[in-house]
Amino acid sequence: MQTWRSRLGCSMLGLLMLAPMVRADDWPQWMGPNRDGGWKETGILDRFPSGGPVVKWRTEVGYGYSGPAVAGDTVFVTDYVNAAGKITNDFGKRDRLKGKERVLAFDRRDGKLLWTHEYPIEYDISYPSGPRATPTIHGGKVYTQGAEGNLICLDAASGKLLWQHDLKKKYRTEAPMWGFSTHPLVDGQKLITLVGGKDSLVVAFDKDTGAEIWKSLNGKEPGYSSPVIVNAGGTRQLLIFHAEAIASLDPESGKAHWSVPFKPMYGMSILTPQVSNDLLFVGGIVSKGIMLKLAKDRPAAEVLWKGERDTALYPKTSSPLVDNGYLYGVDMDGELRCVNMETGERLWETNEPTTGGKKANSGTAFLVRNGDRLFLFGENGVLTIAKLSTKGYEPIDSAKIIEPTNPVFGRMVVWTHPAFAHKCVFVRNDRELICVSLEK
Numbered sequence: 001m002q003t004w005r006s007r008l009g010c011s012m013l014g015l016l017m018l019a020p021m022v023r024a025d026d027w028p029q030w031m032g033p034n035r036d037g038g039w040k041e042t043g044i045l046d047r048f049p050s051g052g053p054v055v056k057w058r059t060e061v062g063y064g065y066s067g068p069a070v071a072g073d074t075v076f077v078t079d080y081v082n083a084a085g086k087i088t089n090d091f092g093k094r095d096r097l098k099g100k101e102r103v104l105a106f107d108r109r110d111g112k113l114l115w116t117h118e119y120p121i122e123y124d125i126s127y128p129s130g131p132r133a134t135p136t137i138h139g140g141k142v143y144t145q146g147a148e149g150n151l152i153c154l155d156a157a158s159g160k161l162l163w164q165h166d167l168k169k170k171y172r173t174e175a176p177m178w179g180f181s182t183h184p185l186v187d188g189q190k191l192i193t194l195v196g197g198k199d200s201l202v203v204a205f206d207k208d209t210g211a212e213i214w215k216s217l218n219g220k221e222p223g224y225s226s227p228v229i230v231n232a233g234g235t236r237q238l239l240i241f242h243a244e245a246i247a248s249l250d251p252e253s254g255k256a257h258w259s260v261p262f263k264p265m266y267g268m269s270i271l272t273p274q275v276s277n278d279l280l281f282v283g284g285i286v287s288k289g290i291m292l293k294l295a296k297d298r299p300a301a302e303v304l305w306k307g308e309r310d311t312a313l314y315p316k317t318s319s320p321l322v323d324n325g326y327l328y329g330v331d332m333d334g335e336l337r338c339v340n341m342e343t344g345e346r347l348w349e350t351n352e353p354t355t356g357g358k359k360a361n362s363g364t365a366f367l368v369r370n371g372d373r374l375f376l377f378g379e380n381g382v383l384t385i386a387k388l389s390t391k392g393y394e395p396i397d398s399a400k401i402i403e404p405t406n407p408v409f410g411r412m413v414v415w416t417h418p419a420f421a422h423k424c425v426f427v428r429n430d431r432e433l434i435c436v437s438l439e440k
Contacts (some may be wrong), residue, residue: 030183057111064130115159163210216254223269334363
C-alpha cells in the first residue's frame, strides 16, 4: 500500500536556496519553506488534547484571504480595512471600496503588534475581502503584493519602506477580476511575480532595490497562480501557470523554454504547478486539467493526458500535494481526491475534512504534510489530522480552531492558508489572527 511520504524527487530542489536564509522551523512564504506544503518539525502532537488544542494568543486583524508567514520570532500578515463601499462577494461583479491595505508584524510568542505599514487603496475587484498573497520573508526583508497590484518591500525588523511599485501603473495593466493573487518568489537576487501588460506577464525585480531585471511573456491576463522553480531535463526551470498556458522560463533571463496552451475556465489559473519526478500537473474548475511529461534530457514537455468529467482533479482555491506519482487535492465542490498522475484515474474521494461531508460550491481545504500524516485545514475552521494513501482517507482527530467569517455561496468560510511553524499553527479569518499550539 502506498503511504504518504515526503518524496518529491527533484521537483522542488530549485527552491532550497531559500532555506539557509530562515530557521528550519519557520514558515517564510506560501506553502512553507519550499512551496511544497511540507512541514518538517518533530515533536508534534498525535491527537488533540481533551477539550481541543490550546490557543496561545489571539489578536485583531481586518479582512484578508492572505495567509500568515513566520520568520524567527515574528508573524507577518496583510489585511484590508474598509472605509466605504459594500462587499457583495458576487462571482461576476466587481465591488468598489475605499480603504487601506496593511502589512502587520506581530511577536510570535505573545501576539503583540510590533509594527504596521499601511497605504490607502481603492478596490475594484470581485470578492474584495482583502489581499490574497502570503508575505514572502527573505534576508531580513518582507515582500507583499496587494490585491490591486501594490508590490512592496519592507525591512522585516522595523517595517521601514525600502521600495515599492504600483504594478498597474508601471506596466499599464489592470487588476484581474479577482485581484492580484501571486505569492512573490525569491530566487537568488531576484523577486519574481506575475504582473500583466505588454511583454510583462512575468517580471523579475532586484530583491534589494526593486529595479527590473527582466520581463517576459504576453497574455490576456496573468491569472492567479504563483511561480515555482524545478530541476527537470537537467535545467532549472521557472514554471508559470497563467490564464492561457503553462510555460517554462529560464529564471536567470526570462527566456522561454517551452509553452503548452491551456485555458482554465474564467482565466482561473489558481493552483501552484505540481511536479512529481517527470510529471507536471495544472488544472482548474469544470474539468480543466492537464498532465505534462517533462523531457529528461532538455527543457521540453508533451501532453500525457487531459482531464475529463470523471477523471483527474480540478482545484479551485487550494493547491494539491503530490506523493510518489499521486495527487491529493480538493475539487471544486470540496471533494478531497486521490488521483493517479500517470493515468488521471480517481482512486477515491470524500468531503468529510473539507465541508463536513456535504458538497459545497468552491469547498476548500488546505493540505500540509508532516511526516506520514497530513494536517488539513477546512474552510469551516476545522483542523484535521489524517493519513492519506492510495487506499483512502484515514482520519485521526479533528478540532474547530477558528470561526469562518466570510460569506460565500450561502455559507460562511475561512479561505486562508495557515502557517505551521515553531510547533504551532497560525491562522486568520477576517477578524483575528490566532496561534494554536500543536506541541506534543
